[in-house]
Structures are given as C-alpha cells and as structure tokens.
Amino acid sequence: MTVVKATVHGAISIVNAIATGKGATLGITPKVEAILEGVSGSGISIESKNQGISSRLVTKTIENIVPKKQLKKTKFHVILDSEIPSGYGLKSSSAISSAVALACTKFIGQKTNDVEILLAGVNASLETKVSLTGAFDDTCACYFGGFAVTDNYKRKIICSRYAPTDLKVVIFIPKSRRRGNIKKLKTLSTIFERAWNFAKNSDYWNAMILNGFATSAILNSEPKIITDLILNGAIGASISGNGPAIAAVTKHFDVSRVKKVFSSLEGRIIVSQVNNKRAELHEL
Numbered sequence: 001m002t003v004v005k006a007t008v009h010g011a012i013s014i015v016n017a018i019a020t021g022k023g024a025t026l027g028i029t030p031k032v033e034a035i036l037e038g039v040s041g042s043g044i045s046i047e048s049k050n051q052g053i054s055s056r057l058v059t060k061t062i063e064n065i066v067p068k069k070q071l072k073k074t075k076f077h078v079i080l081d082s083e084i085p086s087g088y089g090l091k092s093s094s095a096i097s098s099a100v101a102l103a104c105t106k107f108i109g110q111k112t113n114d115v116e117i118l119l120a121g122v123n124a125s126l127e128t129k130v131s132l133t134g135a136f137d138d139t140c141a142c143y144f145g146g147f148a149v150t151d152n153y154k155r156k157i158i159c160s161r162y163a164p165t166d167l168k169v170v171i172f173i174p175k176s177r178r179r180g181n182i183k184k185l186k187t188l189s190t191i192f193e194r195a196w197n198f199a200k201n202s203d204y205w206n207a208m209i210l211n212g213f214a215t216s217a218i219l220n221s222e223p224k225i226i227t228d229l230i231l232n233g234a235i236g237a238s239i240s241g242n243g244p245a246i247a248a249v250t251k252h253f254d255v256s257r258v259k260k261v262f263s264s265l266e267g268r269i270i271v272s273q274v275n276n277k278r279a280e281l282h283e284l
Contacts, residue, residue: 001037001038001039002037002038002106002107002283003035003036003037003038003283003284004035004036004103004106004281004282004283004284005033005034005035005036005103005281005282005284006033006034006036006098006099006100006102006103006279006280006281006282007031007032007033007099007279007280007281007282008031008032008034008095008096008098008099008102008142008143008279009027009028009029009030009031009032009095009142009145009275009277009279010027010028010029010030010031010032010083010084010090010091010092010095010142010275011025011026011027011028011090011091011094011095011138011141011142011148011275012025012026012028012089012090012091012169012171012238012240012241012245012247012249013025013089013138013208013211013215013238013239013240013241013247014026014147014149014195014199014204014207014208014211014236014238015137015149015192015195015196015198015199015207015208015211016185016192016211016214016215016239016241016242017133017135017136017137017150017152018132018133018182018183018185018186018242019185019186019188019189019191019192019193020189020192020193020196021133021151021152021153022137022150022151022152022192022193022196023133023135023136023137023138023149023150023152023196024137024147024148024149024150024195024196024199024200024204024207025091025137025138025140025141025147025148026141026146026147026148026163026169026204026249026274027141027142027144027145027146027147027148027163027274027275027276027277028090028169028171028272028273028274028275029272029273029274029275030083030084030090030270030272031082031083031084031095032080032081032082032083032084032092032095032096032099033080033081033082033099034078034079034080034096034099034100034102034103035078035079035080035081035103035284036076036077036078036079036100036103036104036106036107037076037077037078037079038074038075038076038077038107039074039075039077040073040074040075041073041074041075042071042072042073042074042075043075043076044058044059044062044075044076044077044078045075045076045077045078046058046059046077046078046080047077047078047079047080048079048080048081048082049079049080049081049082050080050081050082050086051086052086052087052092053080053082053086053092053096054093054096054128054130056128057093057096057097057124057125057128057130058078058080058096058097058100060123060124060127060128061097061100061101061104061120061121061124062076062078062100062101062104063124064101064119064120064121064123064124064127065101065104065105065108065112065116065117065120066104066107066108067108070107070108070109074107076107078100078103080096080099080100082095082096085173085245085270087177088173088174088177088240088241088243088244088245089239089240089241089242089243089244089245090171090240090241090245091135091138091139091141091142091241093125093130093131093135093138094121094125094131094135094138094139094142095142097120097121097122097124097125097139098117098118098121098139098142098143098279099279100121101117101118101120101121102117102143102279102281103281104120105117105281106281106283114143114144115155117143118136118139118140118143119155121139122134122135122136122139122155132182133152133153134152134155135152136150136151136152136155137149137150137152138241140157140160142279143278143279144160144278144279145162145163145275145276145277145278146160146161146162146163146274146275146276147159147160147161147162147163147199147202147204148160149196149199149200158200159199159200159202161202162276163274163276164274165273165274165276166251166252167235167249167250167251167252167273167274168249168250168251168252168255168271168272168273168274169247169248169249169250169271169272169273169274170234170247170248170249170250170255170258170259170262170269170270170271170272171240171245171246171247171248171269171270171271171272172245172246172247172248172262172265172267172268172269173245173267173268173269173270174244174245174246174265174266174267175266175267176244176266177244178244179219179242179243179244180218180219180243181218182219182242184218185214185215185218185219187218188214188217188218191210191214192211192214194210195207195208195210195211195214198210204236205235205236205249207236208236208237208238208249209226209230209236209237209238211238211239212226212236212237212238212239213226215238215239215242215243216238216239219239219242219243219244225237225246225261226238228261229246229248229258229261232254232257232258232260232261233250233251233253233254233257233258234248234249234250234254234258235249235250235251236248236249237249246262248261249274255271259271
C-alpha cells in the first residue's frame with residue numbers, strides 16, 4: 001500500500017475574477033492536508049473531518065489526473081483535514097483539489113508538472129460547477145503561495161511573487177453565510193478591470209481596496225466597513241472571493257485596531273500570516 005500526504009494553503013482575494021475572468025490572490029497560512037492511500041482494486045472513497053467538502057470535486061480531480069487504466073486497478077481512499085472555513089471565499093475548494101491532485105502524482109508513475117496538477121483541479125471545479133471561472137487565480141496562490149495575478153480564461157499566470165512577511169491577515173467569518181448575486185459583479189466589469197490592472201502592476205493594496213468597494217456594493221455587505229478598516233490601519237481590505245468573509249491586510253502593530261472594527265458584528269475572527277510556501281508532498 002502506498003500512502004502520501006499533500007499540504008496546500010488557503011488564500012484571499014485581491015481582485016475577484018467573476019466579472020472579467022482576470023483575478024489576483026494572496027496566500028495565507030490556514031491549510032488543507034490530503035492523505036491518499038492506494039491499494040489494488042478500484043473505486044474512490046473519501047473521508048473528511050470537515051463539513052462542506054465536495055466529494056464530487058475530489059472524485060473528478062482524481063479522474064482528471066490519474067490515467068483510466070490506473071484508475072481501474074487502484075482503489076483510492078482520501079482523508080481530508082482542512083483548517084480553511086468552507087464556503088466563505090477563502091479558497092478551500094482550490095486548496096483541496098490542488099492537494100488531491102498533487103497527492104495523485106505519486107501514483108501516476110510519470111513526471112507531472114505544476115500546470116498539469118493545477119489544471120486537474122481547475123477543470124474539476126468547472127466540471128462540478130464549484131466555480132464559474134475555474135478559479136485559476138485561487139489555485140495558483142494556494143499552490144505556489146505569495147501573490148498570484150492571472151488570466152483565468154487563458155489559464156495564464158501574469159505575475160507570481162513572494163509577499164512581504166511582516167504582514168498579518170485579519171479575516172472576519174460572519175455568522176450568516178448569506179451573499180448577494182455574484183453574476184451581478186459583471187455590471188462593474190470596468191471597475192474590476194481597473195483593479196486587476198493595479199494588481200498586474202504590483203499595486204496590490206489599491207487593487208484590493210477597489211475590489212473591496214466594488215464587491216461589497218453588490219454582495220450584500222456594507223462598503224463602509226472597507227473604509228473603517230482602512231482608517232484603522234488596514235493597507236488592503238475586501239470581501240474575499242464571493243464572500244461572505246472579509247479580509248484585511250495590516251502590519252502586526254495594527255491588528256488589534258483592525259479586529260476592533262469587526263467586534264460589533266456577529267461572527268468570528270481569524271488572524272493569519274501571509275503564506276509564501278508552495279504545496280508540499282510527503283510519502284508516509
């Protein structure tokens with residue numbers, strides 16, 4: 001029996017990709033661990049310590065990367081453990097699919113490059129309708145860490161670089177998961193294009209703030225909270241993904257001020273580091 005473990009971290013949004021197909025993201029430290037066991041036989045079974053994980057996404061990811069001949073003679077058992085809250089816009093699905101795809105590479109018997117690993121999960125996200133764009137931007141930040149600026153439709157990385165390590169990410173997880181109609185984000189496509197151009201030119205925090213105002217105006221959040229976060233020390237702030245989580249990037253000495261902005265709201269707060277580590281694979 002072969003047993004491997006893959007570790008992939010989460011991410012937050014700098015620019016939402018729904019409106020234009022172009023996105024930007026930043027890696028954070030909460031992680032997903034996928035343990036994959038392979039024995040003779042056939043079939044896929046999934047065990048998860050967390051709710052909200054899509055078994056269809058995991059199954060399709062495996063089918064996308066493991067050749068059919070090998071699928072017919074290998075029984076896979078996947079054990080997932082995630083620190084990333086699911087369904088809040090913190091890229092848990094991208095981290096899970098990337099971790100599963102990376103773990104599968106040990107069973108393929110041939111060298112697999114990063115792009116093939118990424119696309120196994122991206123295509124699975126589209127095929128199972130977990131994502132409208134395939135979330136290539138999310139997947140890149142989860143897999144490589146740091147900043148990722150991408151064209152999701154072209155599956156192209158425009159820029160990938162390390163983020164400063166002296167930053168903290170304060171994330172508010174609302175009690176309610178309610179969010180607005182994400183398709184309406186396209187009505188502000190010119191704004192999102194401008195935000196993406198900021199990110200493409202490494203002006204990440206103005207990109208994030210502009211994205212924050214645009215997304216909060218549409219996704220049933222209050223734009224004033226973005227202003228309040230900036231006034232209290234956040235250098236960037238936005239709804240992450242399609243929400244409802246809100247992320248604020250700040251220096252360590254302003255964390256308490258940023259947390260105070262969220263203190264009157266119903267929910268919980270996570271304080272994370274920026275992550276620059278790429279995905280890791282270990283044979284157990």
